[in-house]
Amino acid sequence: MIHKIIVGIAFSPNLKANFFEAIRLANTFNAELIGVHVGVKTTAKEKELETLLKSAPLMKAKFTAIWQDGDPANVIIETATELRADLLIIGALQRENLYKYYVGSIARKITRKSPCSVLLFIKPSVERVPCNHMVVNGLENHDTQKTLQTAFYVSRHLGCKRVTIVDEIDQKALKVNVCDDKTLQEATVAKENMTHQENERIQRELAGVNIGDTIVKTQSIFGKRGYSIGHYAKVKRADLLVMNAPQKTSLLDRIFPHDLEYILSDLPTDVLIVK
CATH class of the missing domain: 3.40.50.620 (HUPs)
Incomplete structure (x- = not known):
């Protein structure tokens, strides 16, 4: 609230x-x-x-x-x-x-x-500009469900009817080095299985969230965390990007977490960081 x-x-x-x-x-x-x-x-x-x-x-x-x-x-x-x-x-x-x-x-x-x-x-307006599309991170993280709850709470108040939940998957998680047709096929199958597993996880996260009549889409992206979702939000011309708040996980991250570093270095759109 x-x-x-x-x-x-x-x-x-x-x-x-x-x-x-x-x-x-x-x-x-x-x-x-x-x-x-x-x-x-x-x-x-x-x-x-x-x-x-x-x-x-x-x-x-x-x-x-x-x-x-x-x-x-x-x-x-x-x-x-x-x-x-x-x-x-x-x-x-x-x-x-x-x-x-x-x-x-x-x-x-x-x-x-x-x-x-x-x-x-980053793009404030004197006259109201409707929020039509919201992109939300769907990371496997204990804070993600709260972020999803906040995102849909905000979307209802803003009248936004379209939300895309983006799950960024590290390419290294595939554990397959593509060097020929056989390994390419293995990598493709591994991507499909991982995408299916992640979609099921996100659906479990959404089970405790009031999505109302919002049109919800899930999208898995293999790439660098932070950069990938920022690029996706920019390409899809999202009106708002919603992210988990940064967490300190190491000495280096005390400076600033790497995922939000990509987003803050080149803001793709207005960004809501949920605490």
């Missing part, structure tokens, strides 16, 4: 679009919206925010603005923790000068330490 949403406010060219998207989401979930600006509070910024509020859609619940100095990632994480937020929204600029700033350093730290789910916007 989403009752409290925090949106990072940066006075950039995308401010209006990001802010309007956040307000629409807050209205969709009937949630309280809290805007957090990390930086100096000035009269000009206050007036700009007031002007935006007057021109924005009427809010169902209350809006609160928080102004605070400090490290952007730390302030946002601490605020989300203190206020017990359910969703954190960050506007991201794709392939622009500020892209690495928002998506690189800040978003990586936030997705690793955020106490709640994180939504990264």
